[in-house]
Amino acid sequence: MKTEETLDPDDWNEARRVGHLMIDDMLDYLKTVRERPAWRSVPGEARATLNEAAPQDGAPLADVYETFKTNILPYPTGNLHPGFFGWVMGNGTVTGMFADMLASGMNPHVGGYDQAAMLVERQVVSWLSELIGFPKDATGLLVSGGTMANLNGLAVGRNEKAGFDIREMGLQHNDAPRLRVYGSAQTHNWILKACELMGLGREAFRAVPVDDAYQIDIAACRALIEADINNGDKPFCVLGTAGTVNTAAIDDFTALRALADEFDLWFHIDGAFGSLAALSPGSRALVGAQSLADSIAFDLHKWGYMPYDVGCVLVREPEAQEATFAQTPSYLTSTTRGISVETTYFADKGIQLSRSFRALKVWMSLKEQGAEKLGRLIQQNIDQAKYLEGLVRDHSELELLAPVSLNIVCFRYREAIMSDDDLNALNSEILLRIQESGSAVPSNTILDNKFALRVCITNHRSRLEDFDQLAADVVRHGRDVFGEG
Numbered sequence: 200m201k202t203e204e205t206l207d208p209d210d211w212n213e214a215r216r217v218g219h220l221m222i223d224d225m226l227d228y229l230k231t232v233r234e235r236p237a238w239r240s241v242p243g244e245a246r247a248t249l250n251e252a253a254p255q256d257g258a259p260l261a262d263v264y265e266t267f268k269t270n271i272l273p274y275p276t277g278n279l280h281p282g283f284f285g286w287v288m289g290n291g292t293v294t295g296m297f298a299d300m301l302a303s304g305m306n307p308h309v310g311g312y313d314q315a316a317m318l319v320e321r322q323v324v325s326w327l328s329e330l331i332g333f334p335k336d337a338t339g340l341l342v343s344g345g346t347m348a349n350l351n352g353l354a355v356g357r358n359e360k361a362g363f364d365i366r367e368m369g370l371q372h373n374d375a376p377r378l379r380v381y382g383s384a385q386t387h388n389w390i391l392k393a394c395e396l397m398g399l400g401r402e403a404f405r406a407v408p409v410d411d412a413y414q415i416d417i418a419a420c421r422a423l424i425e426a427d428i429n430n431g432d433k434p435f436c437v438l439g440t441a442g443t444v445n446t447a448a449i450d451d452f453t454a455l456r457a458l459a460d461e462f463d464l465w466f467h468i469d470g471a472f473g474s475l476a477a478l479s480p481g482s483r484a485l486v487g488a489q490s491l492a493d494s495i496a497f498d499l500h501k502w503g504y505m506p507y508d509v510g511c512v513l514v515r516e517p518e519a520q521e522a523t524f525a526q527t528p529s530y531l532t533s534t535t536r537g538i539s540v541e542t543t544y545f546a547d548k549g550i551q552l553s554r555s556f557r558a559l560k561v562w563m564s565l566k567e568q569g570a571e572k573l574g575r576l577i578q579q580n581i582d583q584a585k586y587l588e589g590l591v592r593d594h595s596e597l598e599l600l601a602p603v604s605l606n607i608v609c610f611r612y613r614e615a616i617m618s619d620d621d622l623n624a625l626n627s628e629i630l631l632r633i634q635e636s637g638s639a640v641p642s643n644t645i646l647d648n649k650f651a652l653r654v655c656i657t658n659h660r661s662r663l664e665d666f667d668q669l670a671a672d673v674v675r676h677g678r679d680v681f682g683e684g
């Protein structure tokens with residue numbers, strides 16, 4: 200007789216042994232992160248094992264785990280490392296790692312339903328709302344990250360302010376006006392993805408010039424809105440950013456709120472990392488006016504230091520998200536008893552139906568660490584940025600390329616006799632040498648046509664000496680490259 204199969208272990212004791220080994224190894228790995236290079240390229244041998252034909256026959260878990268340890272674990276992006284300052288990446292925590300394991304073990308479907316996981320997410324959304332200064336009855340949900348959170352907020356804003364039933368009619372009817380959204384030219388590229396995906400086209404995004412502080416120019420924004428209205432187009436949203444990706448500039452939210460009210464627009468804030476500055480009493484005021492937005496998006500996997508991936512979107516008007524996303528097919532109707540009470544509570548607030556229990560790592564992290572400690576770490580990063588700014592200002596061969604408003608420092612190595620073009624090439628080479636040496640991982644951007652070494656500090660493991668080291672490395676490599684030229 201044919202025996203039926205399952206994916207549960209044949210030998211639970213062996214599964215337990217390997218599982219415990221994994222936990223021990225990962226704790227050692229995290230404890231010793233400083234001893235390894237911040238980054239190294241994946242060598243050929245490891246690459247080859249990651250380019251094999253699909254396995255038809257299984258192998259023991261212990262063997263698969265060995266391959267992971269040899270060929271995958273040693274070659275991460277490096278964002279765990281105290282010297283990692285590239286792009287905007289968080290580091291993760293032991294608590295977050297454990298929580299992800301528990302969440303996968305429980306493996307609930309968090310579209311809604313009468314279950315604890317749904318209540319955990321509801322609790323977390325309410326905590327986050329309170330912590331960043333949003334109204335208590337704002338609604339929202341956790342999503343995979345800033346891009347998705349911003350897309351959600353923008354979609355709600357579009358449907359609220361389009362002036363016609365966009366869910367029913369779409370954008371393809373003859374009378375549909377050209378919808379317009381306004382944000383600074385420093386807005387992260389999520390906005391272009393969103394405009395393309397929402398069928399608005401890239402031209403719907405009106406990139407407004409910034410001032411010397413890299414903040415949106417409000418007068419220029421108003422002028423663009425007026426010109427578009429005169430042209431017969433339909434403005435629907437103004438965007439503010441709490442911490443722009445290039446320089447961490449924070450827009451003037453009070454002025455943007457007034458502009459939104461003046462023209463009856465939705466006001467959305469992208470606070471991907473900067474919003475969480477609200478957790479630090481010393482920096483809260485910088486983003487205090489984010490409470491004025493109609494919707495706001497931010498990440499926990501950036502400045503919340505939690506493992507990927509988890510972001511959050513909040514909408515002030517409690518009904519607005521459902522008005523954009525809710526659908527009730529017969530197979531998902533709620534009942535008053537049984538499991539299907541509030542079946543689609545979260546599915547109705549976003550695009551995903553099947554949703555993971557990413558709320559658990561947020562809940563556990565906040566419970567274990569407390570918001571005050573997170574606030575202190577955020578402030579520590581802001582202070583470290585000021586420290587690095589000081590090192591740059593004090594060194595005659597280093598030049599600051601943008602004001603330091605929060606946690607990003609953009610600078611370059613400079614030789615007075617070199618042109619900007621040559622300095623761009625030289626600093627690009629410095630960047631690659633630092634990354635390849637494994638000492639640190641800054642990233643880069645272009646500011647005013649100048650190649651900038653960009654140091655974004657969302658790292659709970661960095662110490663002041665890491666910035667001394669970085670500044671010294673930039674100078675040393677700069678002199679070397681200059682000397683070779």
Ligand SMILES: Cc1ncc(COP(=O)(O)O)c(C=O)c1O
Pocket residue numbers: 286287343344345346347387389440442443444469470471472498510
């Ligand atoms: C300001 C800003 N907005 C949005 C995003 C996109 O967030 P995510 O990478 O979580 O999708 C980023 C990413 O760095 C960002 O810095």
